[in-house]
């Protein structure tokens with residue numbers, strides 16, 4: 442209260458003000474002495490009360506507290522056993538549980554080495570990839586969508602049918618039981634999808650070729666990537682965007698009732714980078730390639746078997762499709778009474794069973810002569826994107842110059858730019874010239890000379 446206002450109030454009501462002050466003094470005195478009494482009483486109780494009585498008092502206090510506090514939440518624990526290939530021979534234990542491995546790989550990316558007292562460390566001989574994991578008995582916490590999951594590595598013991606005991610490693614994940622659906626429906630699937638993605642990023646790609654009725658695979662280490670690919674930059678970006686959009690659209694394809702596949706037709710003169718683009722797409726998506734040679738396939742049944750054998754997340758490539766898919770070849774075709782391969786068989790199969798029996802498939806046809814193709818092949822929905830790989834433009838040349846010599850400019854660039862706008866050369870021809878010397882001045886001089894000659898030849902042909 443404002444002192445002047447208090448004085449005015451005291452002047453107005455002298456007796457009631459004095460009484461209130463007196464009552465306040467008594468209350469403060471009582472409170473002070475009650476605190477002192479409480480301290481004194483606790484001390485006396487400790488000194489004088491027997492131990493049992495004090496324990497009973499504590500028990501009563503804990504009961505009261507338990508009644509006031511909310512009950513602890515029910516917990517749920519999932520147990521994931523390792524299994525083991527080693528024990529399988531002796532005891533019939535199933536081969537190492539894939540889920541267990543995926544969870545361990547995921548946890549390796551979530552472990553905070555600063556928060557663990559002890560850590561297990563393992564890795565390959567090369568030494569570049571180290572793998573962290575928990576020691577038996579250790580725990581760590583992971584947070585997913587705001588929910589805490591406590592992971593524990595446990596050494597368990599199992600018994601076989603004939604009573605032998607053996608050690609088995611377990612991973613346990615505990616969480617509030619109310620999140621059970623989320624754990625099973627979203628958290629664990631999220632982890633397995635992430636593990637699969639990581640595996641795909643690190644695995645060596647393969648290219649499969651058809652031999653009789655089966656696929657034979659070899660390692661695919663084509664160095665082409667979208668960075669090294671020399672082509673119109675806007676077109677390149679639109680292909681990357683299209684692939685990325687396709688990959689993210691599983692639910693979209695399901696919703697609209699379409700098979701999750703995408704078709705690309707790459708066309709253009711020889712040496713413009715169609716095969717390089719196929720390799721760049723495979724490297725970008727980390728999908729294996731299945732290079733189908735149709736001249737090796739005589740029967741529809743063989744074709745169907747080959748296509749059905751293709752796994753998900755793969756790219757089917759049919760090169761030089763014009764050689765087997767011309768309008769003329771279709772008209773000349775015999776009826777399919779004996780089950781011989783017919784173009785229509787491939788198209789129908791790709792539209793039907795093949796695309797609906799698998800997921801996330803890319804199909805790429807390449808041709809040097811788009812105009813010779815059967816229009817049935819080009820029908821919308823079969824080839825979703827038509828990509829023209831053309832002669833070497835200025836932007837494509839700059840990509841090649843950067844790839845080969847790490848340069849963005851040179852005194853010969855203006856002349857080369859002008860010549861490129863005047864003559865038709867393929868990126869393959871330009872690459873070949875740039876490879877002639879390791880000296881950038883010499884290599885560009887060789888290229889400029891090559892382009893000048895081309896221009897002269899064209900002028901002579903025109904006259």
Ligand SMILES: Nc1ncnc2c1ncn2[C@@H]1O[C@H](COP(=O)(O)OP(=O)(O)OP(=O)(O)O)[C@@H](O)[C@H]1O
Nearest residue numbers: 669670671710711712713714715716717868869872
């Ligand atoms: N656009 C490009 N970007 C980078 N390098 C290219 C490009 N085009 C061609 N090359 C180079 O030329 C070589 C041959 O190119 P590629 O086989 O990809 O052409 P293609 O169009 O598939 O030819 P073909 O129609 O004869 O099969 C490649 O290995 C690469 O070195």
